[in-house]
Amino acid sequence: MTPALQPVTDYLREHSPVFYLALDAAGVVRETNRFTTTLLGRDVTGRPFREVFVNFAGTLDPATLAREPARLQPLDVSTAAGLPQTIQCGFHAAGGLILALGHLDVAEIQSLQGQFLELNNELNVVTRDLQKANAQLKKLNELKNRFVGFAAHDLRKPVGVIQTYTEFLRDEARDRLTAEQAEFLDIIHERARTMAELIDELLDIAMIESGRNEAKLALTGLAQIFQIASLSVKRIADAKQVQIEVALDPALPDLQLDRLKIEQVVVNLLGNAVEHTRPGTTVRLDARRDGDQVVVTVRDQGTGIPAALLDKLFQPFARGQTEKAGGHASHGLGLAIAKRMVEAHRGRIWAENNPDGGATFSFTLPVVRPAHPPLQSPTTPVDETPA
Numbered sequence: 001m002t003p004a005l006q007p008v009t010d011y012l013r014e015h016s017p018v019f020y021l022a023l024d025a026a027g028v029v030r031e032t033n034r035f036t037t038t039l040l041g042r043d044v045t046g047r048p049f050r051e052v053f054v055n056f057a058g059t060l061d062p063a064t065l066a067r068e069p070a071r072l073q074p075l076d077v078s079t080a081a082g083l084p085q086t087i088q089c090g091f092h093a094a095g096g097l098i099l100a101l102g103h104l105d106v107a108e109i110q111s112l113q114g115q116f117l118e119l120n121n122e123l124n125v126v127t128r129d130l131q132k133a134n135a136q137l138k139k140l141n142e143l144k145n146r147f148v149g150f151a152a153h154d155l156r157k158p159v160g161v162i163q164t165y166t167e168f169l170r171d172e173a174r175d176r177l178t179a180e181q182a183e184f185l186d187i188i189h190e191r192a193r194t195m196a197e198l199i200d201e202l203l204d205i206a207m208i209e210s211g212r213n214e215a216k217l218a219l220t221g222l223a224q225i226f227q228i229a230s231l232s233v234k235r236i237a238d239a240k241q242v243q244i245e246v247a248l249d250p251a252l253p254d255l256q257l258d259r260l261k262i263e264q265v266v267v268n269l270l271g272n273a274v275e276h277t278r279p280g281t282t283v284r285l286d287a288r289r290d291g292d293q294v295v296v297t298v299r300d301q302g303t304g305i306p307a308a309l310l311d312k313l314f315q316p317f318a319r320g321q322t323e324k325a326g327g328h329a330s331h332g333l334g335l336a337i338a339k340r341m342v343e344a345h346r347g348r349i350w351a352e353n354n355p356d357g358g359a360t361f362s363f364t365l366p367v368v369r370p371a372h373p374p375l376q377s378p379t380t381p382v383d384e385t386p387a
Helices: 003-015 034-040 106-172 179-209 222-232 234-239 259-276 307-312 334-344
Strands: 019-023 029-032 073-078 084-094 097-104 218-220 243-248 255-257 282-290 293-299 349-353 359-366
Touching (some): 307 349, 334 349
Parallel strands (some): 243 282
Antiparallel strands (some): 218 255, 293 359
């Protein structure tokens, strides 16, 4: 080579978009260029020729290929992106080395670019359709929540009137009613009570789904909540001869709670447990500390929950739930509301079957530690009772 052309050759080798490898007789890479290193994402100098290519056929020998320098061999290399790239490669013998010179398969690149643009256009269309559908669903959900809220609010008053008058008749006129009439009155009162519960739950769901489910936190003890919850379901429990057993660790700290929300959760779980358990058995309500959280559990002695339904219990209007032992209808909202309320306190709720029968519903509440522990006087004895 003319010495004057050497700088030009070096420049072309280092700066042209040409795939370049110089191989020795053993097929080891002795030299490469910047474009090849960038394409492969690594320096392959000193590596065997076959390691550069993907699925390289063992019968292809560089020395054999160099006998036909005009023939281009399509070979795949593993690029820096981890994807194969086809190189149209020719082999040439020069100065005791075999030079592998090649270029990217332009047709393949153009095909891939076309496929990418087509997929990108399809993705843009799908994204626009999805955004439009989401906007429509959001609007429909808002309309549904408004309708449910208005409908439930308008139904609450007449249902309350039905409850009031049936209670009046039961208290004042039962002695003048036949046994059949008294039974009818009890059915009317029970159905009105069930309808009132459904209306309240519909209002809760509408409020929660409209984004108004923020917990108004205040330092609160669980003892009062447990007491109110037990009294709330006492009538149903007494009617079924179900005993409510409460076990509350007196060492539990007060928690940052929305008292009314957590009270509603406990009443719901306790009421469900009483209605699902068998007459003459016990429902247990307890709370214990587990690290930085308090775990509240309600355990019944009913028929348990089919395994296929465990993941659906906390969905609104979930059907196919376990049948209540008292025959009461379930509209599938109470547990969904309980889940939203527990999550508003940064807790979680779940259900599981007991090994000896029945089911246990549990939820957690976080224990908020004070930023600075209260100072104690040196003369004040330290209370070593574990928290």
